[in-house]
Structures are given as C-alpha cells and as structure tokens.
Amino acid sequence: GAMPDVGAYEAGGELWVAGIDWDPAMGPIGYTDSRLVNLSVRTPMAEGQNLIVGFVVSGGSRQMLVRAVGPGLNGIIEGWHPDPELQLFRGGAEVAANDDWPASLKDAMDALGAFALPDGSADAALQYDVDAAFSAHVHGPGTGLILLEGYDAGGDEKAELLNVSARNFSGADDAKLIAGFVIEGTMPRTVLIRGVGPTLAADPFNISGVLEDPKLEVFDEDGKLVAENDTWPVTLTPLFDEIGAFQFIPGSSDAALRVTLQPGVYTAQVSGAAGQTGEALVEVYALPR
DSSP states (O other): OOSOTTTSSSTTTTOOOOOOOTTTTTTTTTOOOOEEEEEEEEEEEOOOOOOEEEEEEEEEEEEEEEEEGGGGTTTTTSBBBBBEEEEEEEEEEEEEEEEEGGGHEEEHHHHHHHHOOOOOOEEEEEEEEEEEEEEEEEEOSSOOEEEEEEEEEEOTTOOEEEEEEEEEOOOOOOGEEEEEEEEESSSSSSEEEEEEEEGGGGGOOOOBBSSSSEEEEEETTTTTTEESSOHHHHHHHHHHHHHHHHHHHOOOEEEEEEEEESSSSEEEEEEETTTEEEEEEEEEEEEOO
16 A cells, blocks of 8 residues: 555565566567578488478578588588489479589579589589478489588568478488578577487377487587587477477477577587487477567
8 A cells, every 4th residue: 555665565466576577688679680591401311312301481581592512512521422413392392403503503602601612513502582381302313421501592571591400310420410500690599409309200200210319419610519408308398389399209308408599600419319320300490589
C-alpha cells in the first residue's frame, strides 16, 4: 500500500527476479546484425557414393556460389577426390548442375574470398538463387576427400542462410566429418550444432553402422577449442522443436550444444568419443535473431 517500495516486495504483487531479463549476447534490443555467410563440409567420398549436403535460406532469396572441390585441394591436403560432379536440387527437382567449373565464375570466387581453383581443374562449381531448402549432391569417379562449399553472394536484405547439414562416414584424423561456417557482422550470433549418431539408427532413418558415441568439438580459426559436447543435454529439447530439428532418442549418446560466437571462422568436428567410426550427421543452425 502506502509503504515504501524500494527494496521490498509488494504484497499480492508480481514476483521480481534480480538481474536482466534478456540474453546478454543479444543485448536488450534482442537483435544481432551477424549472419552465416559461408558454409562448408569436408569429408571422404567413396567410389559410387552420392554425398548429399543440405542448406536452408529463409526470408527471401540469396545467390549462392556452390563448389565441390577435389583437385583444388592439391597441396592443402592429401588423398583428394580426382573428379567431383555437382548437382543442386530443390526438393526432388534438379535445378542446376556442373562437372568442370566454368572460368566465368573466377571473378565471383575472388570477390567472395574463396581460394583459387587451378585453371581447367576437374573441380565443380555453380551459382544459383536459393530461396528455401536446397541440397547439393556430389558424386563422380574415384575416391578421396571432398570439400563442399556454399558462399552467400548477396540477395534479399532480410533473407539469410540458416542451416547446413551433411551425413557421411566419420573416421579418424583427416576422415572426420567436418562442417565449417563463417559468422559475419559486428555482434555475436547464437548457433545450435549437433553431431548425430545413435538416433540415426532408429525410425524414421533406420541407418545401419552409425557412429555409436559421437563427440562434437567446435574450433575457431586459430584452432582453439571453443566448445565441445559428448552427450547432449536434455534442456535442448524445446529448442529442437522451436527450430524444426528432429528430436533425439531420450537418453541417447548423440551430441549437441548451443553456443554464442563472435564473428569469425569456425569448424565443427564430429568423431568417435573413444575412437569409434561410423555414419554420422553434422548440423549447424543459426538461431533466430
């Protein structure tokens, strides 16, 4: 009533909790200007395999430069794939394809800061306006390591790249399943990263030979470990529903973490917690602003 309120609770009033009621990483306005501008997946591709990498653009369309690099890795890493071929699908329909990259894309690659491909190499690349969920399919004769890259080349101001995912065999050392991403802007951005193994063995996936105990590690561009997880926390369950990610099997040893990152270059690596190998899925989600 008429008693002083400073430092006191009002009888019958609302409960008051000390501290801020907004995410410190987002600030009191609840907004960040940072976005994902580059996504990549590095993984081995076996003879006759069709590697599929999915990515999602929301809020409009963005022009994407997509590259499947094999010979262009010469001098960077050993065991590269000799001749990748690239197809881009929207749903079940092919919308673009390339075998040997066209020289007409050289200026676009330079402008986006993509490392140069050797003139006339058997790497693949294409550019296309992406406005929903798309998937890049990579195949080709031979075996070896593949680097699949997607660069945001501009488009609708409100549209942004939100998600990348790839499923493949995760081995040891250079054969780990690795997803790279770049956060551009002046403010931090929160992401959800998942390394999935055991849940892939259950309905509706029913995949055999999964990575039984995936470990997820996130590194910055200097190779410093900034976050890691072995077994996902159940507290992330509501977030999975919020962003439309499939739920994990309760009590599974899949890996997942939510982390707020400063603008920069990062890699998410999925490997066996005790050196195991098997089929795994790596996913990176940029959480809503």
